[in-house]
Amino acid sequence: MKMSIARAAEILLGGGIVATPTEGVFGLSCMPDEPAALLRLLAIKRRDPSKGLILIGSSREQFAPWLDASAPRIPDPDPAQPTTWIVTTAAGVSRLLRGDHQSLAVRITTNPVARALCDAVDSPLVSTSANVAGGPTARNRFVLRRKFAACVDYILPGDCGPASGPSEIRDLQTGDIIRPRSQ
Numbered sequence: 001m002k003m004s005i006a007r008a009a010e011i012l013l014g015g016g017i018v019a020t021p022t023e024g025v026f027g028l029s030c031m032p033d034e035p036a037a038l039l040r041l042l043a044i045k046r047r048d049p050s051k052g053l054i055l056i057g058s059s060r061e062q063f064a065p066w067l068d069a070s071a072p073r074i075p076d077p078d079p080a081q082p083t084t085w086i087v088t089t090a091a092g093v094s095r096l097l098r099g100d101h102q103s104l105a106v107r108i109t110t111n112p113v114a115r116a117l118c119d120a121v122d123s124p125l126v127s128t129s130a131n132v133a134g135g136p137t138a139r140n141r142f143v144l145r146r147k148f149a150a151c152v153d154y155i156l157p158g159d160c161g162p163a164s165g166p167s168e169i170r171d172l173q174t175g176d177i178i179r180p181r182s183q
Contacts, residue, residue, distance in 0.1 A: 001113070001157070008156045009120035016153035017041055019130055019144055022056065022111050023082040024163035025137040026144045027127035028152060029056075029117070032066065038096040041126060044151045046133045052099030054084055056109040057124035058116075063106050066093055066124065072172050079110040081181060082167035097126070107167055113158035129166055137166060 008018045012030060015037050020029045028044065030037035032055055042049050057063050060074050068088040077083070084107040089098050098104050106124065109115055118125055130138040130148055138144040139160060149155065168181035 001116075004157050005113075005116050005120050008117055008154055011153045012117075012121050012125065017044070017151075018117075019138075019148055019152050019155040020114055020117060020125070020127065021156065021158040021160045022109060022114050022127055023079070023161065024165045024167060025139050025160055026130040026141075027056070027114075028130050028148070029125040029127050031121065032094075032097055032124060032126050035094065035096060038094070038126065041128065042096070044148070045128060045131070047128065048099075048133070049096060050100040052101055052103075052105060053097055053126050053128050054105040054107060055097070055124040056107050056114055056118065056127040058109065058114075058118040060108065062118060062122075062124045063087075066090055066097075066104055067106070074106065074108060074172065077108040077110045080162055082107060082110065082163050084167045084169045084179075085172040086169065086178060087172045105169060111158075111161070113156060117156065139165075 015034045017030045020027050030041050068090050071087045084105050086103045089104045169179040
């Protein structure tokens, strides 16, 4: 697995896109500070750029450059119930990441493969579900390879889990649920 993580990190740091297992679904990942990779990722997904993207990281500290310093502390993650938090961004965060919002969606990942990859690049990663906008999300490697092998630069081996679908999304300030937890 170490060689796979190293290969994926090399591709990401070179501006590429990697399919990565996360807590509930496979994600398509790139570095958050690579505009060309962000545009390519949005094109692969056919995602409306106004919606924004999710960042995953292995620790709160990895998000520091992206979030407003006065934002509330991101809660500790629950491996069985992953939660993505909407948090106010720092000044200058790319519209390609935040969409039409002054906030950013972030999650401390508990998936060991995703965590190791964030640590290997020493950065949070964009992690948007492996699907074309509005379509079903890839939860197994067969579907992932069939749909995205020709579109991404690398598919990182590993399994999704322990959740059974995409994370819940909540506003960190208000606690409001933006996207309920999948059952």
